[in-house]
Structures are given as C-alpha cells and as structure tokens.
Amino acid sequence: MAIKTLIQAVHDTLVDEMRRDERMMLLGEDVGARGGVFRATMGMLDEFGPERVLDTPLDECLIAGVAIGMALDDLRPVAEMQFADFIFPAFNQIVSEAAKIRYRSNGDFCVPMVIRAPYGGGVHGALYHSQSVEAFFAHVPGLKVVAPSTAHDAKGMLTQAIEDPDPVLFFEHKKTYRLIKDEVPDERYTIPFGKAAVRREGSDLTCVSYGLMQHLCSEAAERLSADGIEVEVIDLRSIYPLDMDTVLESVGKTNKAMIVYEDTRFLGVGAEVSAQIAEKALFELDGPIVRIGAPHVPAMPYSPTLEHWFMLDTDRIEQEMRKLAEF
Amino acid sequence: MGSDRHTELGLKQEDLVEMYRLMLLARFCDERQWALNRQGKAPFVVPVSGHEAAQVGSAWAFEREKDVFCPYYRDMALVLVAGFTPTDVFNGLFGKVDDPSSGGRQMPAHWGAKNRNIITGSSPIATQVLHAAGIAYSKKYKKQDAVVGTWFGEGGTSEGDWHGAMNFAGIHRLPLVFVCENNQYAISVHESKQVAGRVYKRADAYGFPGAEGDGNDILDSYRLTKEAVDRARAGEGPSLIELRTYRFYSHTSDDDDRTYRSREEVEEWREKDPIPRFEGYLKSVGCLDDDAIEEMRDRAKEDVAEGVRAAGEAAFPDPSTAMTNVYGDVGAE
Numbered sequence: 001m002a003i004k005t006l007i008q009a010v011h012d013t014l015v016d017e018m019r020r021d022e023r024m025m026l027l028g029e030d031v032g033a034r035g036g037v038f039r040a041t042m043g044m045l046d047e048f049g050p051e052r053v054l055d056t057p058l059d060e061c062l063i064a065g066v067a068i069g070m071a072l073d074d075l076r077p078v079a080e081m082q083f084a085d086f087i088f089p090a091f092n093q094i095v096s097e098a099a100k101i102r103y104r105s106n107g108d109f110c111v112p113m114v115i116r117a118p119y120g121g122g123v124h125g126a127l128y129h130s131q132s133v134e135a136f137f138a139h140v141p142g143l144k145v146v147a148p149s150t151a152h153d154a155k156g157m158l159t160q161a162i163e164d165p166d167p168v169l170f171f172e173h174k175k176t177y178r179l180i181k182d183e184v185p186d187e188r189y190t191i192p193f194g195k196a197a198v199r200r201e202g203s204d205l206t207c208v209s210y211g212l213m214q215h216l217c218s219e220a221a222e223r224l225s226a227d228g229i230e231v232e233v234i235d236l237r238s239i240y241p242l243d244m245d246t247v248l249e250s251v252g253k254t255n256k257a258m259i260v261y262e263d264t265r266f267l268g269v270g271a272e273v274s275a276q277i278a279e280k281a282l283f284e285l286d287g288p289i290v291r292i293g294a295p296h297v298p299a300m301p302y303s304p305t306l307e308h309w310f311m312l313d314t315d316r317i318e319q320e321m322r323k324l325a326e327f
Numbered sequence: 328m329g330s331d332r333h334t335e336l337g338l339k340q341e342d343l344v345e346m347y348r349l350m351l352l353a354r355f356c357d358e359r360q361w362a363l364n365r366q367g368k369a370p371f372v373v374p375v376s377g378h379e380a381a382q383v384g385s386a387w388a389f390e391r392e393k394d395v396f397c398p399y400y401r402d403m404a405l406v407l408v409a410g411f412t413p414t415d416v417f418n419g420l421f422g423k424v425d426d427p428s429s430g431g432r433q434m435p436a437h438w439g440a441k442n443r444n445i446i447t448g449s450s451p452i453a454t455q456v457l458h459a460a461g462i463a464y465s466k467k468y469k470k471q472d473a474v475v476g477t478w479f480g481e482g483g484t485s486e487g488d489w490h491g492a493m494n495f496a497g498i499h500r501l502p503l504v505f506v507c508e509n510n511q512y513a514i515s516v517h518e519s520k521q522v523a524g525r526v527y528k529r530a531d532a533y534g535f536p537g538a539e540g541d542g543n544d545i546l547d548s549y550r551l552t553k554e555a556v557d558r559a560r561a562g563e564g565p566s567l568i569e570l571r572t573y574r575f576y577s578h579t580s581d582d583d584d585r586t587y588r589s590r591e592e593v594e595e596w597r598e599k600d601p602i603p604r605f606e607g608y609l610k611s612v613g614c615l616d617d618d619a620i621e622e623m624r625d626r627a628k629e630d631v632a633e634g635v636r637a638a639g640e641a642a643f644p645d646p647s648t649a650m651t652n653v654y655g656d657v658g659a660e
C-alpha cells in the first residue's frame with residue numbers, strides 16, 4: 001500500500017494495464033514524447049513504443065474515431081482528450097457512433113473504449129480549460145460516465161473502465177491531480193460502476209456530489225459536525241450508471257437532500273438526482289431539495305475575482321448546508 | 328471478338344459472370360425497393376442504381392474472408408459482393424428481425440454484419456472513414472494480412488472525419504483503400520459547390536497515391552482498386568480512388584431530384600448505364616451471349632422476388648427486445 005496522488009494513480013494504472021494486455025493502446029495529443037500535459041502517460045513511450053503510445057494529430061474527432069475503429073477490431077484503446085473543453089470536435093463520434101454501435105447493430109459490434117479527460121476549474125483555466133462536460137454525455141444512453149474523487153478510486157475505476165465492454169468517459173478533475181493523495185493498494189482491483197461511496201455518515205442531511213466537489217462537501221460537513229450537525233456525504237463516483245439506491249437510502253434516514261456539482265446547475269447531474277429523489281422519496285423529505293451548481297454563464301471567467309465568483313468553495317457549501325439543516 | 332481487358336487484370340470468365348450477376352441483383356433489388364416504396368410498402372429507400380459498376384468493381388478487388396469493408400449507405404451492390412443476399416436486403420428494408428445489419432433497428436441501407444466483415448454504419452456522413460483508419464491501424468499492429476476498404480460519396484470528402492482519416496492513414500502508412508463514389512451530387516449540392524480542386528488529387532497532400540477512374544466501367548473500377556489493394560497488402564500504404572459515376576434515382580425516396588437536376592442530364596447518364604455497358608463487353612469477349620444474359624436476368628429477378636417474399640414473411644422484432652444491447656453488462660431500466 002502506498003500513498004499516491006490521483007494523477008500518480010492514473011499513471012500507474014495505465015502502466016499496469018499496458019503491461020497486462022497487449023491489446024491496450026494509448027492515444028492522444030502529447031501523450032508520447034511529452035508524456036501528457038498532466039504527465040499521465042509519462043515514460044510510456046519508452047516502455048511500450050510508438051506503436052502502442054500514439055502521439056496523434058491535433059484532431060479530437062480523429063482521436064475518438066480512430067479509437068472506435070481500434071475497439072471494433074478488438075483492441076483496447078484508452079484515448080486522452082487533453083482537456084475536457086476540447087472534446088466537442090469528437091462529440092459526433094462519441095455520441096453518434098461509440099454510444100450507438102452496440103444498439104444499432106443489435107449486439108453484433110461493441111466499442112470497449114475509454115476516453116480520459118481532465119475537467120473542472122479552480123486552476124486559472126478560464127473558459128476553455130475549466131469546463132465540466134459530464135452532463136452532455138450522461139444524457140446519452142450507451143455511454144458510461146464516471147468521475148473518481150480519490151486516488152484509490154481512480155485506480156479501481158480506471159481498471160474497470162479498461163475492462164468494461166462499453167465506451168467509458170473517464171473524467172478526472174484536474175485540481176484533484178496533485179491535491180488529492182490517499183492510500184492505493186498495490187494489487188489489481190476494480191470498482192464496479194454504479195456503486196456510490198458514502199464518504200461520511202450522518203443523520204441530519206444528505207449531500208450528494210462527485211469529483212473535486214466531494215472533498216469540499218466533506219470539509220464543509222466536518223465544520224458542521226463541530227456544531228452537532230451530521231451530514232452524510234455521498235460520492236456518486238459513477239454518473240451513469242447512477243446509484244440512486246444509496247442516495248435514496250440516505251435521504252430516507254436524513255430527510256434532507258442537497259446535490260453539489262461544479263457543472264452548470266441548469267439540467268446538470270443535480271437535476272436528475274433531484275428529480276429522482278422527488279419521484280421516489282417525496283414524502284421522506286422535510287425540506288426542499290437543494291442544488292448547488294455553476295452560475296448560468298457560458299464558462300468560468302479568468303480573472304481571480306471572477307473565477308472566485310464562479311467556483312464553488314467550502315464556505316459557500318457550508319452556508320447552504322446550514323441553511324438546509326435549519327429548515 | 329472484342330479486345331480482352333480482363334485477363335491481364337487476373338479475372339477469369341467465371342469472375343466476370345459473378346460480377347455481372349451481382350450487378351443485376353443490385354439493380355433489380357433497387358427497382359423492386361423503389362416500387363415497394365411507391366406502393367407504400369417501404370417507408371424509406373436509398374437507391375443504388377447507376378453505382379453498380381463502381382461498387383462491384385471496387386469491392387471485387389478485396390478478399391472476402393480476410394479484408395474489411397466500411398461502406399456508406401448507398402453501397403447495396405458492395406454488400407452483396409461482401410455476402411449479403413436479396414433476402415438480407417429486404418429484411419433490412421422492411422425492418423424485420425432477421426435484418427443482419429441491425430435486427431430492424433436502423434433505417435434501411437445502414438449496412439453491417441460482423442461475420443461478413445462489414446462494419447456497422449450510421450447516417451452522419453464519413454464517420455466510418457475514421458473507423459476504417461482505426462481498424463487498419465489495428466490490422467497493421469497485429470500484423471494481420473488484411474486490407475481495409477472504405478467507401479463514401481464526394482460529399483463525404485468535405486467532412487473533417489474524412490481529412491482526419493486521410494491524414495492518419497498517410498502518417499502511419501495504413502493498409503487502407505479510400506474509394507470515393509463521385510456521383511456529382513450530395514443530395515442537391517453539385518460537386519462544383521462541394522469540392523475545391525479534385526478529390527483524387529487530395530491524396531497527394533497526404534503523401535500517398537490518388538487516381539481517378541470511370542465508375543461506370545466495372546473493369547476500370549476493379550483495376551484501380553486492385554492496384555490499391557495490392558499496394559496496401561504489400562505494406563506500401565494507403566491509396567485514394569475516385570470513381571466518377573451517377574445515381575439514376577433521387578438521393579433517397581424522400582428526395583425529388585427534379586428540383587436540382589435536368590431530365591436531360593439524367594437521360595444522358597442513363598445512356599452510360601454500367602449494366603448494358605458490361606453486357607456489351609461480356610458479349611464482345613464471348614463470355615455470354617444474348618440468351619445467357621436473358622437467362623441470368625430472369626434468374627436474378629427470381630432471386631429478388633424470392634428475397635421480397637421471404638423478407639415479407641419474416642417476423643418483426645418484438646418490442647420486448649427493444650431495451651437489449653444498450654450496454655454489455657448493465658440491464659434495462
């Protein structure tokens with residue numbers, strides 16, 4: 001067991017899986033000689049060679065389309081989109097092709113492909129290096145969409161993604177890369193998708209989140225605990241498949257629910273979780289379902305004052321938690 | 328006797344007869360599906376007529392057991408070469424459960440069948456060209472003796488996917504043959520507003536050979552594609568073939584080509600119909616006489632009628648199956 005940063009866990013898992021399966025390929029912009037702009041693929045070109053570690057042209061559509069072709073021919077491509085913000089040229093290949101190939105061929109073909117993409121803000125990335133894009137893809141049946149918040153989960157979920165028979169969008173919050181460190185077992189393990197983790201137990205309020213926000217929610221929950229308010233913090237880990245059982249069980253206990261996400265609040269993951277709570281647990285609730293998400297502006301602005309205005313922080317989450325707890 | 332063009336291409340008379348049979352099957356399937364549409368018995372048809380020589384000629388250059396086909400929606404004659412039957416075509420047309428492409432899930436003409444190495448396709452244009460590049464990369468990586476072919480119209484060459492695939496194929500010298508069936512219209516938009524320069528010349532910019540040929544001449548279509556397949560199989564990389572042709576019907580059964588093509592132009596191209604042209608060749612080299620041609624036409628029409636009958640009797644998919652095959656391991660909600 002070693003303490004690793006989240007990016008180290010991603011890197012080491014990629015190495016382990018590349019060693020384990022010769023069908024696995026890495027492809028993306030700068031993944032070879034540079035080892036990735038976040039160093040997720042550092043050293044891999046040397047170990048595995050240019051046939052398996054492909055520095056692709058600067059063409060996200062190509063990256064996704066070629067990866068789909070590789071997967072159709074029984075390779076196991078793991079593609080990197082340098083920033084989630086740049087995934088949109090690949091949107092058609094992901095949504096019209098990868099997501100629909102199993103269904104449209106009635107199971108004749110499948111696309112066991114992983115697309116990794118760093119997402120999220122709070123790193124001075126402004127409009128085009130800060131976006132959360134999970135809702136676009138979680139809306140599409142045929143895709144799996146996941147976002148680990150710990151190094152331990154990053155390993156187990158990335159291993160699962162590589163083994164998975166379907167296309168998986170694997171979103172890594174770039175601020176967690178070096179901020180988050182935790183214990184990662186040496187042995188190989190998988191974390192099945194569709195199983196949320198309860199990060200902190202509590203009886204007064206259920207707080208649902210994922211990615212970086214999980215850490216802010218857990219911090220805020222600790223502050224409330226000092227005043228005797230116990231918040232149950234749920235880390236969804238996987239957005240689709242979505243583990244509503246864990247959420248509903250918790251809401252049944254606490255009778256209050258909030259969802260915290262960095263993506264645009266309107267029609268984001270919180271909207272779906274909130275709707276399902278309302279559908280399935282309305283009479284358990286002692287207060288309104290609260291959603292905290294990004295303001296309705298096109299993306300995160302750059303200047304420190306503007307970024308701070310946009311980005312959720314522990315203080316704000318704490319305030320909202322107190323308000324709901326007191327309701 | 329006319330001059331023999333096929334022997335030097337390595338084609339025997341029995342090859343010619345089979346190529347001719349497949350052209351006829353495609354044509355008669357097409358005429359039948361168009362009529363069924365007009366009778367209200369088939370909601371949607373993508374016609375192939377006019378493209379038979381380009382498709383059968385180019386597809387014939389591949390080896391069915393090991394090579395891979397990434398077609399587009401107009402490629403009915405091509406998938407007949409790759410192993411589809413008229414019954415398969417009409418099962419797709421009627422949305423029947425035995426449709427090999429999709430079990431009745433996709434619109435007609437969205438071909439695919441793993442056991443025939445035909446990769447599933449969609450409606451967005453030229454997406455399959457990138458899949459072909461990924462598959463060709465895989466074949467090269469695995470050192471498999473396999474060439475990948477991908478087909479598209481000249482409209483498809485405008486998509487970024489197409490340029491990305493050309494670029495990637497050039498960089499990695501992939502065993503990939505790009506075949507453009509240039510019928511001069513992308514629905515209504517003429518080639519002059521679609522293509523700057525010439526399609527086949529674009530290969531030069533991506534560092535591999537491009538060639539153009541007469542897509543209404545089956546032997547020319549075969550010759551150019553065979554050279555490209557041979558190059559690919561020898562490890563010499565990709566090629567781009569542009570086959571100039573014309574579609575006789577509208578883009579689909581929902582289109583009306585009278586809004587953008589003159590009847591004179593259509594008539595002019597109907598006179599260059601690839602099927603009578605190939606019949607002329609077959610007769611000139613003594614391969615088939617008029618009686619044999621008549622017999623083959625009758626036989627092909629019977630095969631098509633049998634396909635319509637069999638598909639007509641086949642079952643529709645059960646709606647209780649509509650939630651299956653969304654994921655490999657997550658159950659229906």
